[in-house]
């Protein structure tokens with residue numbers, strides 16, 4: 001069985017989609033990031049960056065295998081299952097390019113945009129929000145060009161799609177209009193109708209916050225420093 005450390009956000013959905021697509025049995029362990037579960041020493045032993053998603057694979061010979069960072073988790077699971085990852089060296093190289101693109105570009109830009117759209121105080125002004133509006137738009141343009149002559153990022157549906165899709169699913173709440181990205185809009189819909197994807201997006205939806213974060217949650221999530229993380233880890237040990 002795989003222990004899946006998860007909270008219902010776009011980064012969590014990436015791995016939920018793959019687990020559902022693979023039909024692998026898993027045990028979902030909620031990581032309540034607004035409450036500080038990500039600083040628990042037992043979680044940080046699995047995910048040293050104090051971020052979910054993470055997994056522990058217990059279906060191995062020897063000690064259970066922890067994996068953190070969504071790109072690494074996607075690669076690990078796809079390789080283990082022998083699915084959603086090309087076999088040939090060039091196909092694997094392309095997969096890696098798009099995984100790295102997602103975790104180094106689209107993910108962080110969309111994540112920061114979400115922060116400035118949803119959580120930044122008025123005193124932050126427009127600079128940060130506009131910077132990330134442009135970067136998110138640029139990333140949508142990258143996908144738009146890539147999808148000009150194919151249905152999925154690598155041609156066939158793969159972990160490259162599963163990792164990039166969640167941050168496109170929420171384009172509208174992030175303020176982006178997909179009308180100017182018709183290839184991306186079609187790709188988004190092609191993936192959205194998949195039953196496994198729907199199950200993944202529904203996973204743990206009852207755990208989601210209904211209103212804006214409380215002052216305490218804001219502090220936990222948006223005021224992290226090396227010292228505060230160490231302090232919170234200490235408090236939870």
Ligand SMILES: N[C@@H](CCC(=O)N[C@@H](CS)C(=O)NCC(=O)O)C(=O)O
Pocket residue numbers: 009010011012033038050051052053068069070071103107111220221
């Ligand atoms: N690069 C990481 C990003 C993961 C990430 O940012 N997760 C957020 C939730 S969407 C988190 O765990 N936040 C906890 C925190 O900010 O302390 C990945 O792709 O796995």
